[in-house]
Amino acid sequence: MAKESDRDAGDTDAAKTRELIADNIRRIEEMLRFLPLADSTVNDLRSKIGLLRTILLEQRAPAFALVGRRGAGKSSLVNAIFGAKVAEIGHVKSQTGRGRWFEHTSERGSLEILDTRGVQEGSAPREADAAKDATASIVVELKKKVPDVIVFLVKASEADSAIDADLEALERVYAELEREHRFRPPLVAIATHCDVMDPKRVQLHDQANQSPEEVEEKLARVAEVEHHLETKIKEHTKLAPHLVWTRGVSTYMSFGKDDAVRADERWRIDELLTTLFKHLPDAGRGTFVRIARVRELQDELASNLTRATAAICAGVAALPIPVADVIPITTLQVTLIAGIAWLSGRPLDRKAAAEFLGAMGVNVGFGFVFREGARALIKFLFPGGGSMISGAVAFAGTLAVGSAARSYFLRGATIDEAKAAFDASREKPALAPAKAGSEEDFEKRSGDWDIN
Ligand SMILES: Nc1nc2c(ncn2[C@@H]2O[C@H](COP(=O)(O)OP(=O)(O)OP(=O)(O)O)[C@@H](O)[C@H]2O)c(=O)[nH]1
Ligand SMILES: [Mg+2]
Missing domain, CATH: 3.40.50.300 (P-loop containing nucleotide triphosphate hydrolases)
Structure with missing residues (x-):
């Protein structure tokens, strides 16, 4: 009995999580229309959003x-x-x-x-x-x-x-x-x-x-x-x-x-x-790596997901918006965490992301991960903050989150090791200029960091 209701709760949460992810992706797509970036860059970001959508929301059995x-x-x-x-x-x-x-x-x-x-x-x-x-x-x-x-x-x-x-x-x-x-x-x-x-x-x-x-x-x-x-x-x-x-x-x-x-x-x-x-096409790859449990394949897909998410976040940051409005960026980062946990074989729900963020020192209630978690993440990622987040900072911050989540969920690292991976990755943006990300800045940076 208890088991049955647990599963129901899990299913409901999974459905809710998918809804939140879908909402956020839609919101980001809306924002793309206002990006002061070249068409080719915007198209590239669209295809990266397509990858996120395919991996996280549109999987089918291979x-x-x-x-x-x-x-x-x-x-x-x-x-x-x-x-x-x-x-x-x-x-x-x-x-x-x-x-x-x-x-x-x-x-x-x-x-x-x-x-x-x-x-x-x-x-x-x-x-x-x-x-x-x-x-x-x-x-x-x-x-x-x-x-x-x-x-x-x-x-x-x-x-x-x-x-x-x-x-x-x-x-x-x-x-x-x-x-x-x-x-x-x-x-x-x-x-x-x-x-x-x-x-x-x-x-x-x-x-x-x-x-x-x-x-x-x-x-x-x-x-x-x-x-x-x-x-x-x-x-x-x-x-x-x-x-x-x-x-x-x-x-x-x-x-x-x-x-x-x-x-x-x-x-x-x-x-x-x-x-x-x-x-396999991307639509079957997520399911496949979960089933086959080959660590390298899970990590390859997690790495693609991280890079795509980082580029999207950097793109969104190119909009001249104040920090308070960058929730979609951090929500996307929470989505990335949930996605990496899912690739590792865990259910796609908020639990894994909440557990990870909590362990990393970002305090959030389980039920609120995608909103409150995102807010807390801003402080965590950008301590001291500025009034703007540059594309470079958004890019590197996302890579850092993805890198830590990959260590934790896929390589069996302890949370301390994951934190160390996060800090090591995060040191890079501290050196980056703290100005709002221009397109040039974004493109230059996005090629710079290739973390594995
Ligand atoms: N030693 C060894 N035995 C194998 C290998 N692959 C399958 N077998 C054995 O071969 C037998 C037949 O394997 P199945 O997987 O049932 O073969 P199948 O192609 O599904 O057979 P059907 O369903 O009858 O068409 C089983 O006893 C397996 O354990 C292998 O690589 N090495
Ligand atoms: Mg058979």
């Missing part, structure tokens, strides 16, 4: 089509992305003949997966029929939704057997997408089950503790498989232009009765996740 034979490791790949058991693996009997979109969900977000089980099974005549049906069912599914990326999976031990039929099925998938949606998604090819290649006992996920010669031997075999797979795909002229990555991997994880992780022998999955991330 969509992947997984094409591979029965047992290739499609379900295991889904689990490997989540790092948890969300899909059933190792069906004794595969549900041959059906391709279907599935939504796999954790509390951090959802993935849309087109599971093409059984599509390329053509060895026995009966199975050839099933394969035909399977391809037909996939074609139906592709009309419903376009995958962002197609992943072709083949067992490493089967990569040099007849995979031509698999690749022909894949070509039909591409032809259908082109016909139906005029879109050909990037193709990622992976050879799975690399861990069981010879020498079998060499554990690829734990190379430091293996015999170096044997590791080398195994990696050479993996490289051979990769080369073969890539060559084969490139022979198919309709696939070749879309191939972006070919690697051997291991997606092996094993789960106990309570779905707890019993063994994790994933190898090169971070590289694979980075590749998938790179080829």
Whole structure:
């Protein structure tokens, strides 16, 4: 009972937070119309606001089509992305003949997966029929939704057997997408089950503790498989232009009765996740980094968000407005904190921002973070204050807030360390001229500070 009402409260707060963020973004967009900046700068700021909106308010589930034979490791790949058991693996009997979109969900977000089980099974005549049906069912599914990326999976031990039929099925998938949606998604090819290649006992996920010669031997075999797979795909002229990555991997994880992780022998999955991330549109990237929990990817997106927010804040500061009216700037900084907390896997609500600001010494009530928090932040960011905030100061102050939030939420820094990161970043604007930011000043400054 209590749990239920907690969740309701959380949902309501998340909805309220989204509303506040949307309001603020709208307000900032209004202000842009009055900016004394060149059109090109204003357009650039508009696209940065677009990024904020996409990352914070318009996320959707990333969509992947997984094409591979029965047992290739499609379900295991889904689990490997989540790092948890969300899909059933190792069906004794595969549900041959059906391709279907599935939504796999954790509390951090959802993935849309087109599971093409059984599509390329053509060895026995009966199975050839099933394969035909399977391809037909996939074609139906592709009309419903376009995958962002197609992943072709083949067992490493089967990569040099007849995979031509698999690749022909894949070509039909591409032809259908082109016909139906005029879109050909990037193709990622992976050879799975690399861990069981010879020498079998060499554990690829734990190379430091293996015999170096044997590791080398195994990696050479993996490289051979990769080369073969890539060559084969490139022979198919309709696939070749879309191939972006070919690697051997291991997606092996094993789960106990309570779905707890019993063994994790994933190898090169971070590289694979980075590749998938790179080829996703921004609308899926936020969700993806929350699910995949690769620190570097979360941080890359947090860094983009920080830079975009800093530029917008600097732009707004170019308006000749007194400090009392710069609430939208500081509200945007609070939004940035909430956004970075969200990328780390926390819910998008005011709690995380309140907790962070409180710990940083900005005293605000939880319920008021976006308004009162913003007011208190002015004093915190600009102690002593002037009557104006220059673009340079707004820019550097925002970078400092983002840098501290990234340390705290993404790198597991203590609040003291986060504060130190904040102070270190903030020292720079103290050296900056305290005049109102001109366009020239803004442009010069915005290129200056690249924090990581
Ligand atoms: N050693 C090893 N086993 C793997 C790997 N990937 C998957 N497996 C195992 O292979 C079996 C089949 O994997 P699934 O993920 O169920 O394969 P699938 O492609 O979803 O199979 P269907 O749903 O039947 O089409 C399971 O027992 C997995 O644990 C891998 O990289 N290495
Ligand atoms: Mg499966």
